[in-house]
Amino acid sequence: MAGEGTTSYDYLFKVVLIGDSGVGKSNLLSRFTRNEFNLDSKSTIGVEFATRTIQVDGKTVKAQIWDTAGQERYRAITSAYYRGAVGALLVYDIAKQSTFENVQRWLKELRDHADSNIVIMLVGNKSDLRHLRAVLTDQAQQFAEENHLSFMETSALDASNVELAFQSILTEIYRIVSAKSLENTVDPSIKPGESTTISVSTGEDQKKAGCCS
Amino acid sequence: MIEMPRMPPTRPHIGINGPSRFSSYTSVEWAEDDPWDSASDSESSSQKLHIGARSNSISKVTLDATSTTAKAVPKPKRSPSASSLTFSYTHVNAPSPSSYSPKPETLHTHKQSWTMVNKPSENGLQTTRHETIGGTLGRTSEEFEIEDIEVGDTDAEGHATKVRRGSENVRHDAEEIVQGVSCHICLYVAKAHRSKDPFSSIRRNRLKRSQTAGLGQQKNLSSQLQRETSIRTNRRNKFIECLLAEDVNIVELRKIAWNGIPSDLRPVAWPLLLGHLSLHSDMRGSALARKRAEYASLVDVTFSKGREGLDQQIWHQIEIDVPRTRPGVKLWMYEATQRSIERILYVWAIRHPASGYVQGINDLVTPFFQVFLSAYITSDPEDFDPARLPPSVLSAIEADSFWCLSRLLDGIQDNYINAQPGIQRSVKRMAELVARIDAALYAHLQSENVEFMQFAFRWMNCLLMREISVQNTIRMWDTYLAEGPDAFSQFHLYVCSAFLMRWSKKLQEMDFQGIIMFLQSLPTQDWGDHEIELLLSHAFVLNSTWQNAQSHFLGS
Numbered sequence: 187m188a189g190e191g192t193t194s195y196d197y198l199f200k201v202v203l204i205g206d207s208g209v210g211k212s213n214l215l216s217r218f219t220r221n222e223f224n225l226d227s228k229s230t231i232g233v234e235f236a237t238r239t240i241q242v243d244g245k246t247v248k249a250q251i252w253d254t255a256g257q258e259r260y261r262a263i264t265s266a267y268y269r270g271a272v273g274a275l276l277v278y279d280i281a282k283q284s285t286f287e288n289v290q291r292w293l294k295e296l297r298d299h300a301d302s303n304i305v306i307m308l309v310g311n312k313s314d315l316r317h318l319r320a321v322l323t324d325q326a327q328q329f330a331e332e333n334h335l336s337f338m339e340t341s342a343l344d345a346s347n348v349e350l351a352f353q354s355i356l357t358e359i360y361r362i363v364s365a366k367s368l369e370n371t372v373d374p375s376i377k378p379g380e381s382t383t384i385s386v387s388t389g390e391d392q393k394k395a396g397c398c399s
Numbered sequence: 400m401i402e403m404p405r406m407p408p409t410r411p412h413i414g415i416n417g418p419s420r421f422s423s424y425t426s427v428e429w430a431e432d433d434p435w436d437s438a439s440d441s442e443s444s445s446q447k448l449h450i451g452a453r454s455n456s457i458s459k460v461t462l463d464a465t466s467t468t469a470k471a472v473p474k475p476k477r478s479p480s481a482s483s484l485t486f487s488y489t490h491v492n493a494p495s496p497s498s499y500s501p502k503p504e505t506l507h508t509h510k511q512s513w514t515m516v517n518k519p520s521e522n523g524l525q526t527t528r529h530e531t532i533g534g535t536l537g538r539t540s541e542e543f544e545i546e547d548i549e550v551g552d553t554d555a556e557g558h559a560t561k562v563r564r565g566s567e568n569v570r571h572d573a574e575e576i577v578q579g580v581s582c583h584i585c586l587y588v589a590k591a592h593r594s595k596d597p598f599s600s601i602r603r604n605r606l607k608r609s610q611t612a613g614l615g616q617q618k619n620l621s622s623q624l625q626r627e628t629s630i631r632t633n634r635r636n637k638f639i640e641c642l643l644a645e646d647v648n649i650v651e652l653r654k655i656a657w658n659g660i661p662s663d664l665r666p667v668a669w670p671l672l673l674g675h676l677s678l679h680s681d682m683r684g685s686a687l688a689r690k691r692a693e694y695a696s697l698v699d700v701t702f703s704k705g706r707e708g709l710d711q712q713i714w715h716q717i718e719i720d721v722p723r724t725r726p727g728v729k730l731w732m733y734e735a736t737q738r739s740i741e742r743i744l745y746v747w748a749i750r751h752p753a754s755g756y757v758q759g760i761n762d763l764v765t766p767f768f769q770v771f772l773s774a775y776i777t778s779d780p781e782d783f784d785p786a787r788l789p790p791s792v793l794s795a796i797e798a799d800s801f802w803c804l805s806r807l808l809d810g811i812q813d814n815y816i817n818a819q820p821g822i823q824r825s826v827k828r829m830a831e832l833v834a835r836i837d838a839a840l841y842a843h844l845q846s847e848n849v850e851f852m853q854f855a856f857r858w859m860n861c862l863l864m865r866e867i868s869v870q871n872t873i874r875m876w877d878t879y880l881a882e883g884p885d886a887f888s889q890f891h892l893y894v895c896s897a898f899l900m901r902w903s904k905k906l907q908e909m910d911f912q913g914i915i916m917f918l919q920s921l922p923t924q925d926w927g928d929h930e931i932e933l934l935l936s937h938a939f940v941l942n943s944t945w946q947n948a949q950s951h952f953l954g955s
Contacts, residue, residue, distance in 0.1 A: 207758070208719040226726030229719075229758045231865065232856035235915045250912070257716060259757045262818040263856060 195239055195248040199359050200270050202300075204292055205277035206285040207256030210311040213342035214277065215253045218352050223342055230255045232263050240353065242360045249356055261295070268300035272359050273307070275351065278326075280310040280339060281318040286326065293333065305362065307336045307355045314341040568778035569788055576775055577795040638664050647671055647678040656881040659874055659928065666774035669767075670799060672880040673806045694798035697746050710749060713756050717744045724761045725869070728781050730769070735786035739797045740764060747805060754815035759861040763807065766873050767800040811887045814859060822859040825892045826851050832896045832945060840903045847911040854918040858895045862887060866898070867923050867931070874931045890942055897937035 203211040212230050216222040219236040232255055239248045252271070254264035268274070276292050278285040289308065296304060308330045310321060323339060330337035336354065340347040570576065638661060641652050652671060660668045670676040675690070677683045706714070721740050725731040731740075743764055748756035772780045775792050785793050813821025830851040834841040844851075857865055864872050875894070879886040899906075902921070906914055923930070 207716060226723060228726065228865070229723050229761075231759050231860050233853065234919060235853070235912075237912055255758060257758045258712075259755070259815070259817070259819070263822075263852070266852070 194246070196245040197242075197360060197363065198248045198250060199272045199356060199363075201249055201251045201273040201275065201355065201359075202267055202271045203251060203253045203275050203277060204264070204295070205256060205275075205309075206279070206282075206288050206292075209256065209277045209279040209282070209285050210342050211256065211275075211277050212253050214275070214309070214311060214340065214348060214351075215251055217342040217345055217348045219251070221345075223345070225343075229257075232260060233267055238352075240356060242353075242357050243364075245360065245364075247356055247360055249352065265295060265299040268296060268304075271300055271304060272363070273305045273355050274300065275307050275309050275355065276335070277309045277311050278321065279312050280321045280326075281312055281315040283320040286310075286321040289329070303362070305336075305355060305359050307338065307351065307358075308333075309351055310337075310339040312341060312343070313339040313346060314344045568776050568783060569792075570775050570777055573775040573792045574789055577792050634658070635661055635664075638668070642667055642671070645680050647680075649678055653881040653883070657878050659932070660877045662773070662873075665770045665873070665877070669770060669876075669880060670803060673803050675799065675802045675806060690802055691795055691798040694746070694801050695794060697750075698742050701746050701749060702742070709745065713748045714745060716758070717741055717748070717756050717761070720744075720756075720758055720761045725765055730772075730781045730783055730785075731765070733784045733786065735784060735793065736768070739785065739793065739800075740768070743768075743797060743801045743804060746801065747808070750805075751808070751812065753817075754812055757815040757860075759857075759864075760804075760808070760815065762861050762864040764800055764804045765864075766869060766876060767803045768796060769869065770873060771796045771799045807887060810884050814888070819860075821888060822856060823852075825859045825888060825895075826855045829855055829892050829896050829899075832892070832941070833899060835945075836896070836941065837900045837903055840900060840907060843907045844914070847909075847914060849911055849914050853915060855895060855899070858898070859891070862891060863895065863898065866921055867926060871923070871926050871928075871931050874928050875935065878935050889946075890938065893938040893942040893945070894934060897934050897941060901934065901937075 203215055205211055207229070212227055212234065213223050215234075215236050216224065216227075219238045230253055234253045235251070236253070237248060237250050239246055241247070252267045254260070254267060274296055276289060276296075278289055280286075293306070296306065308326060310323070310326050326339075327337055329335075336358065338347055338351045338354070340351050342348055634655065637655050641647060641655060642664065649671070652668065656668055656672060667676070671678065675687075677686045702709070718741065721737045721744070722732075724737075724740060730736055740761065744756055744761060747760070748754075769780045772783065772785065775788060775796070776783055785796070788796075808815075811821060813819075813824070815821075830841070833851075862872070863875070867875070879890060882890045899918075902917070906917065909917060
């Protein structure tokens with residue numbers, strides 16, 4: 187990933203990782219951005235940041251991902267990062283029922299602090315812990331449908347579906363953003379970030395457009 | 400970038416912050432004017448309850464202690480083997496926190512005796528005290544004998560490297576230390592005079608560095624080496640003299656501690672600086688025994704109803720964070736350590752309901768635990784399994800860690816209560832400071848849309864422990880503890896500012912992503928005391944400049 191910071195991109199999407207403490211958010215991020223998994227990683231304090239650039243429909247999409255601390259006490263700090271996010275991965279642990287029950291509360295957090303158009307994907311992590319499964323796939327799937335969320339089970343440990351999960355949420359965001367910019371046909375190509383409906387890409391696209399404040 | 404002084408300055412405490420904040424503790428209990436003891440969680444009635452319970456238990460234990468002391472205590476024989484015990488400056492015949500019987504003296508197998516002449520002190524300590532109270536107090540004579548020096552030479556980290564055969568790295572006198580927290584001042588004195596210099600390797604490295612400048616002449620080097628050796632030895636002697644005093648002069652201790660405490664003296668110096676150990680040697684042992692007993696009873700009460708009786712949310716968070724505390728380091732992976740840390744964190748959390756347990760506090764307990772553990776063993780604490788310690792020793796380490804952590808957190812509780820206003824304030828203040836001192840860096844961060852909160856939150860929340868090594872942290876805390884009660888909030892923000900500005904040039908060449916990623920994993924892996932001391936001296940300069948400036952403005 188070295189030098190990625192300077193490569194150009196067509197879109198920059200800000201995505202947040204949220205969910206209870208210990209469900210594996212940081213490892214999902216390190217698996218996706220560095221293909222690393224750390225069985226005993228330290229807890230996240232506040233927020234941590236990583237990026238990765240992928241191709242979607244022939245366009246270069248750069249994901250700027252903010253990994254947040256799961257503990258309640260950090261909510262005041264972390265919720266500030268929801269602002270401007272176009273996507274959220276709401277993660278629970280398939281082996282811990284309580285982390286799934288708390289998904290409701292996390293959705294409320296997003297409703298309260300995030301853009302109403304934010305794309306949310308429910309992610310059941312630690313799918314490798316089959317023998318410890320506490321949350322049924324069907325149950326989560328149904329919950330996701332009822333709440334208009336996309337859904338996927340992943341394992342940061344064995345890497346299954348991690349790539350796919352990020353790919354699909356970024357693709358979904360891309361489709362929405364490109365459709366929106368088509369709707370606002372006034373001047374779509376020059377200032378893609380200024381579309382008012384999707385506020386996300388605004389601030390961060392400045393660099394690409396070369397108009398830093 | 401501001402040119403930093405070569406050597407850390409001696410801390411002129413009184414001039415800067417006024418003497419009132421550094422008044423010495425007159426009581427071993429938490430006196431009302433104890434600067435380290437803030438009124439934590441004042442809104443909670445449960446806290447009041449705790450206080451009540453605390454004083455009850457104290458008075459109860461006090462009674463016990465008194466009655467025990469009143470009993471005729473066998474006078475230690477004035478034999479060489481008893482000398483280390485009698486010399487333990489805090490050794491007291493207070494009730495042992497455990498049922499462990501004292502080790503028979505036959506354990507002192509080594510018969511190498513040391514005779515040294517100690518400078519007559521102004522305190523004019525009397526031999527009689529030792530005779531009357533049975534090895535209870537202070538120095539016993541102007542000439543004394545020392546033995547058991549074979550415990551090991553210390554390496555650069557102060558960890559004893561020689562392992563006593565058959566003792567499995569636990570000091571043979573560990574249980575005696577528990578009772579006295581003597582920390583073998585006698586050994587240190589002896590070692591200092593043996594002039595086996597634990598800092599030689601550090602110094603060699605440093606000299607090597609200066610040699611690369613090309614001007615390294617052999618003669619200069621060896622004289623520099625000699626000079627540094629004598630500086631070290633002098634400093635060490637100063638510490639020993641200070642710590643051995645009948646009444647420790649806290650102002651003096653702060654002054655010398657600012658520049659770093661020899662690692663083997665930390666287990667005594669830290670709790671003294673934090674007010675966990677009494678400055679008065681004659682009260683020290685009994686007060687300490689009381690506090691340890693108090694913690695033990697807190698643990699008993701707290702966990703009496705089993706797991707179901709615990710606050711599930713707090714316990715759950717602690718339970719998942721403890722295995723994630725310094726992962727990969729053996730000490731912290733051992734069962735015994737993890738159970739200890741769980742108890743410390745949980746008991747602290749329920750006693751401080753306004754904050755409860757907040758992630759990151761688990762990091763803050765580790766320096767204490769490690770430093771106290773090092774007093775009882777002869778090997779590297781980071782590889783040591785505490786299960787091998789006698790239970791009374793482990794309980795003592797746990798209790799001392801608990802009280803010292805509590806004292807530290809008392810000063811920064813605002814960092815952990817709802818919405819974390821302490822951190823918000825510190826980060827804001829840090830940004831203002833950097834804006835004034837390093838305008839170019841500040842402007843660059845602004846132009847890249849980097850907010851201080853994005854990186855400095857963690858610096859405040861974990862006191863930079865995620866940015867530097869534990870060894871670095873321990874050295875840094877020497878200075879923080881010397882600075883006084885609010886150093887962990889006030890002085891720390893100057894340290895953080897200096898820390899950020901240290902990378903100023905690099906950061907100004909980076910874009911948003913580069914900056915955030917860089918600040919998330921700073922290249923401090925090779926940092927030693929030298930780098931930390933530069934940072935501290937820079938912070939000191941900032942602190943004296945800006946803190947004074949601020950009060951000047953306020954005054955006018």
